[in-house]
Amino acid sequence: MSSRFEHREQRPIPYNAFLIRQGKYVLSACLLITIGLGIGVIGYHELEAMTWLDSFLNAAMILGGMGPVDVLKTDAGKLFAGCYALFSGLVFLVVAGLFFGPLVHRLLHKFHFDSVEWKDHKQNKP
Numbered sequence: 001m002s003s004r005f006e007h008r009e010q011r012p013i014p015y016n017a018f019l020i021r022q023g024k025y026v027l028s029a030c031l032l033i034t035i036g037l038g039i040g041v042i043g044y045h046e047l048e049a050m051t052w053l054d055s056f057l058n059a060a061m062i063l064g065g066m067g068p069v070d071v072l073k074t075d076a077g078k079l080f081a082g083c084y085a086l087f088s089g090l091v092f093l094v095v096a097g098l099f100f101g102p103l104v105h106r107l108l109h110k111f112h113f114d115s116v117e118w119k120d121h122k123q124n125k126p
Contacts, residue, residue, distance in 0.1 A: 058070055
């Protein structure tokens, strides 16, 4: 199985390559947020007959974890809002993983690699 990250016995990638990797993961997170926001905007617009701006505001507030702004009038809109809130919670967790994953991996990898290198250096000392 192929991995996007280097194995613990490999040296950490150079800093420039790490920045490129981090940028790709941040772009993936932004894409996921955009898709999630689009789903919310369309859902509020179609099910609650909100304007595009009000739909965007409600979707952004729920996706950001703040809660809805407007009172929902239809049962379909309320059901959508509940499902969208659950979906938004999952999006938040995935985005956090995408954003912090490469950084945490690099830190743990660097600490592990440095400790193995130090242990090998101590054992090979005459």
